[in-house]
Amino acid sequence: MAALLLELPPPPFLNCNHHQFLSTSKTSLRLHNFPSKTPPPPPPTFTPTTTSCFLSTVTSSSISKEEKEKEPHSTAVASTKAPEEGSQQDRRKVVQIAWEKLVRWSRSWRSKNNKTDLLERTNKVVVLGGGSFGTAMAAHVAYRKSSLEVQMLLRDPLLCQSINENHCNCKYFPEHKLPDNVIATTDAKAALLDADFCLHAVPVQFSSSFLEGIAEYVDPGLPFISLSKGLELNTLRMMSQIIPQALGNPYQPFVLLSGPSFALELMNKLPTAMVVASKDKKLAHAAQQLLASSHLRISTSRDVTGVEIAGALKNVLAIAAGIVEGMNLGNNSMAALVAQGCSEIRWLATKMGAKPSTITGLSGTGDIMLTCFVNLSRNRTVGVRLGSGEKLDDILSSMNQVAEGVSTAGAVIALAQKYNVKMPVLTAVARIIDNELTPKKAVLELMNLPQVEEV
Structure with a gap:
């Protein structure tokens, strides 16, 4: 849609300079052009009925306060407003046509592929x-x-x-x-x-x-x-x-x-x-x-591998997102952590033969956003409670559903070692689950990692 809008011609505008001036009558508005070699005409004198562009020779001091109040909206303003409205109508028409094409394509596809x-x-x-x-x-x-x-x-x-x-x-x-x-x-x-x-x-x-x-x-x-x-x-x-x-x-x-x-x-x-x-x-x-x-x-x-790996690792990342929420580390921290986690999932998945496009699709980014940011997520809930200081055993014993990320975390790190992929965030989650690292210390260690080029 943006591309279509960019192809539209820019709205017309009126340019007042020493080669052009506007003259008006009751029924028409004409633009006079003078060749550059012809001397410009004398500047028009201002009268209450004049509707020309104010040239540089007409200063605000030459216009009385009463005259200014009488003409808050000049014809020059009106002359530029109409083309803008026309341009907006053109843009709306382009959007309407684009939408109608999409609807027609959808109906055509369904009629050909509606297999029951x-x-x-x-x-x-x-x-x-x-x-x-x-x-x-x-x-x-x-x-x-x-x-x-x-x-x-x-x-x-x-x-x-x-x-x-x-x-x-x-x-x-x-x-x-x-x-x-x-x-x-x-x-x-x-x-x-x-x-x-x-x-x-x-x-x-x-x-x-x-x-x-x-x-x-x-x-x-x-x-x-x-x-x-x-x-x-x-x-x-x-x-x-x-x-x-x-x-x-x-x-x-x-x-x-x-x-x-x-x-x-x-x-x-x-x-x-x-x-x-x-x-x-x-x-x-x-x-x-x-x-x-x-x-x-x-x-x-x-891409079975990509869909499976993304679906498995997003549960571990959701625990990390929950820990950030439970520790009240803020939105900046949450965004940085989830972005880093997405990169780690992509690194491992592509090493295992997955397509990068899969990781940015429904089973990757789509599932990650849902699991990391919404309270209905079991794995995120585990992380929130860990970040709030609860013990893992107490958390799991109080749940009536399985949080797959808890058991998957250790397997993810073993898989990362097998494919020689560094995964700082997901490794930190595994160590927290194994009770070898507190959430607070994990955050400090992650923040102290070397400042490197983003990949």
Whole structure:
């Protein structure tokens, strides 16, 4: 839009000099030009009805106070105002045309690519895990098609009973009713039988053991859409590695869903945008068709590594942002810390083969902003309480959800050492979590790092 505006001609203006002067009548306003070789005419004399530009020979002293008061708005001012209004109308027209082109393109694209075949062919989706995000996505998919069977595979029989009897996950969303086609079960075999898609929402640190326990019931061709973010603490594995290895099938279809998305806002059907990443382009588009709706935009990507690393490391950075908030270090400090953290994530991700553009996209910058700056973030909450002086054990024991950044922090540093990447902020978080450094001392040490060129 800015580029379009810059291409517009500048508004016309009137230039009064010794080669030009304005003469007026009751019906017209004319601009007289005199060749530079012709002597200029004598300056016009000022009368109450004169509406010419004031030349340098007409001084304020030659105009009486009464005459000044009578002419607060000269015709010269009016003559410049009209072109400005015309120019503004031109600019508005350019903006209107640009917007209309965008709308036409959108309608044309939708008419050509509005594929509902996949959703029509999908009869059953299973969701592994009954946490807040797993519940929100189960409800979202169930609302997409009333005849779709959505089964949530849980370990807690009481929660399972509550969902089936009350149509509500009272642990996480006591005020939200789930669609009638969402069913909870503890029977892995029944849940996975004839499933068309599987949404994996089990926390990373428990995923391997959980999947190994149900592997015998998983069809080798069942696409897994992972909602989990983080790194396995001891092995440094990501979900794209954990799922196929735990299931004993290196060719298990895999898609990763990530981006700035709080479960509560998904439950409230607020506008959200996320990205699905898969090395299989067709599989990514299939997941897009399954999940995209009027309030959930789904982009596709083939950069699985970039999306996974950004999703895992942003949780650690959110703890750091929370510590800054808890210590009341101010907005300048917060902005500097998050900017530094974004750079550290980019350094490691690109060393691992990710695209820099992924780190500035939805799964990178988008998710980082949401997790670092909004109070609904679990990892940010942990950081705020650490910065306020609370002990980590007390914080974790009082939470009913998993803050992945706590367990991921140590794995991130091990991964950084493997790829020879320096990560001062995220390393400081890991040391604070390990109780080897206080938040106050960490800040002092970070501020005393060498002043270097920004990269």
